[in-house]
């Protein structure tokens with residue numbers, strides 16, 4: 305590698321044997337429907353475009369709201385810093401796998417949205433997984449959109465405009481944006497976050513239901529105008545091998561989703577934020593869980609909640625990646641120079657690509673063990689027990705006696 309300034313900024317390409325395709329899906333068109341970005345093994349095609357990392361400027365608007373910075377200033381900074389990044393995947397490329405693929409449903413963090421974890425999702429797809437990164441409509445995303453039916457007057461005054469290339473459905477539909485909802489002044493956090501984590505789990509389950517329909521060959525109406533042929537996914541998924549994964553608020557969503565849906569055979573929680581969860585669900589979670597934590601984000605109260613899930617009979621594992629911060633998991637960690645990244649807490653001390661590589665390999669080993677995959681991911685089993693110079697088994701956080 306050259307010196308740091310010659311390092312090309314960008315989301316690192318996936319390392320697995322498969323080329324990665326990426327497309328978007330929404331069904332139905334309402335805020336109660338399922339909306340996710342799909343990453344999957346694809347045919348290698350030269351001509352394929354790379355999908356935009358941030359698909360619309362409204363997402364930057366939402367990010368400025370989330371970060372409490374002025375919209376006009378913030379949108380320009382984000383566009384300048386991040387506006388041109390592409391995802392290391394081929395947009396709408398034809399699906400290709402000669403074996404049924406295990407499935408992962410991914411849940412984003414507070415203030416994030418479906419596209420921000422592509423280094424993790426694309427890596428899993430390159431290793432043979434079909435990954436649906438859901439976009440939550442619980443108002444925890446910086447921004448998200450859905451559609452509503454056009455009113456008669458809207459249809460009327462649209463009549464004299466030549467038909468756009470859009471799909472029939474989208475022409476009678478108007479796009480609506482839903483932005484991040486912060487806590488109101490004096491509002492207690494738990495009731496809101498607990499309601500949101502339940503909706504998030506339901507949206508992960510709905511995404512799984514949509515994938516199940518697609519896998520069975522049921523014709524699905526994707527509201528979005530994409531060039532992807534969903535019939536190619538018929539019989540592509542191994543629906544006995546399904547996991548749920550998520551970052552921070554998405555980590556809490558993993559626990560809630562495991563409790564609600566036994567089709568999720570195991571869960572991987574990245575730097576989980578346990579506050580939204582009601583402890584009474586913990587005894588009801590029966591599946592293996594892998595907690596992969598950053599060194600800087602965790603605190604005694606949060607870790608002690610995770611430890612309440614410890615079990616003598618169900619495998620519950622925890623590792624901490626040395627030198628990582630909370631933002632070491634989303635893609636932002638790859639997209640700025642070192643000093644801006646450290647200043648904005650987007651990077652820790654560890655090289656971001658090494659951190660995500662350790663996270664991905666430990667995840668793959670855990671998924672092989674608990675989904676019963678016949679791959680070679682067991683080569684990374686030692687990482688599950690923190691056996692690496694850059695890993696800590698369990699946590700670096702000193703637990704107060706009272707908190708245990």
Ligand SMILES: CCN(CC)CCN(C[C@]12C[C@](c3ccc(C(F)(F)F)cc3)(C1)C2)C(=O)Cn1c(SCc2ccc(F)cc2)nc(=O)c2c1C=CC2
Pocket residue numbers: 367370371372412413414415416420551552553554577630631634636648649650
């Ligand atoms: C002041 C705002 N205040 C809101 C409650 C706290 C904001 N905050 C710390 C931040 C996110 C930060 C961030 C992002 C992105 C840039 C950018 F410049 F790169 F865009 C910079 C700086 C600002 C680091 C967090 O919320 C941390 N966090 C997150 S961050 C998930 C995320 C969000 C947006 C992204 F673009 C990427 C990733 N997900 C969670 O589920 C939870 C927490 C905390 C508890 C539960």
